Amino acid sequence: METTNEKLRxxxxxxxxxxLERMGLPLSSPTRIAAEFSAKYPRxxxxxxxxxxxxxxxxxPTQAKLLALAExxxxxxxxLRFGTGRRRSSKVDNAGGVQAEFGVVxxxxxxxxxxxxxxxxxxxxPKNVRLVENMVRCVLASQDEDN
Structure with missing residues (x-):
């Protein structure tokens, strides 16, 4: 018989x-998932x-990691934590745009x-979107170095 904690996990x-599958990340590579997450959230x-x-x-995850992971x-x-409430987040992004529940920016x-x-x-x-995202991040890093 499962305990409540086991079921929640x-x-x-x-x-x-x-x-993670929706984002095109391989579930068979925790190393890659950790590297991509840590690159985006160094803290x-x-x-x-x-x-x-x-x-x-x-x-x-701890609360801090759960918040970053959900973002x-x-x-x-x-x-993400409990399976209740709205699935999609609606937050202001770093560029000042607002991401709505239905995916409009x-x-x-x-x-x-x-x-x-x-x-x-x-x-x-999703896999190719992640590839393009990484390329854009490289260009932005290079652009920041030039300025």
Whole structure:
């Protein structure tokens, strides 16, 4: 017979796996998942062993890591942790746009230039979206070095 904690861990693990797959991340590579998460959230770095524990329902993230994980996955903290409430997060992004529940992003002054790119991105698989995201991050890092 399962305890309540075991059931909560298993249900969290299923939700996490579903969202990682949606993002095109390989569930068979906790090392890659940890590296990508840690690159985006250097204050909440995680080890591959931690990801493995989450994927195998052996542990649930601390609150700080859960908040960062939910943001990274684009889901609400409550839904990720408990499976209740709204699944999608609706937060203001770093560029000043607002991400709505149905996936629309308002970009602002560069909207005319960005919209055609976003339309093309929407046609890509989740794996290829992550690839393009990483390329854009490299270009931005290079741009920051030049300034």
């Amino acid at each position: 298993q249900e969290f693990s299923l939700r996490l796996k579903k969202e 909440n770095k995680i080890a591959a062993q931690t990801v493995r524990k989450w994927l195998f329902a052996e542990a649930i 990274w996955l684009g889901v609400s903290e409550q839904w 308002v970009v602002g002054k560069n909207q005319d230039a960005v919209v055609p790119v976003v339309e093309l991105l929407a046609k890509l698989s």
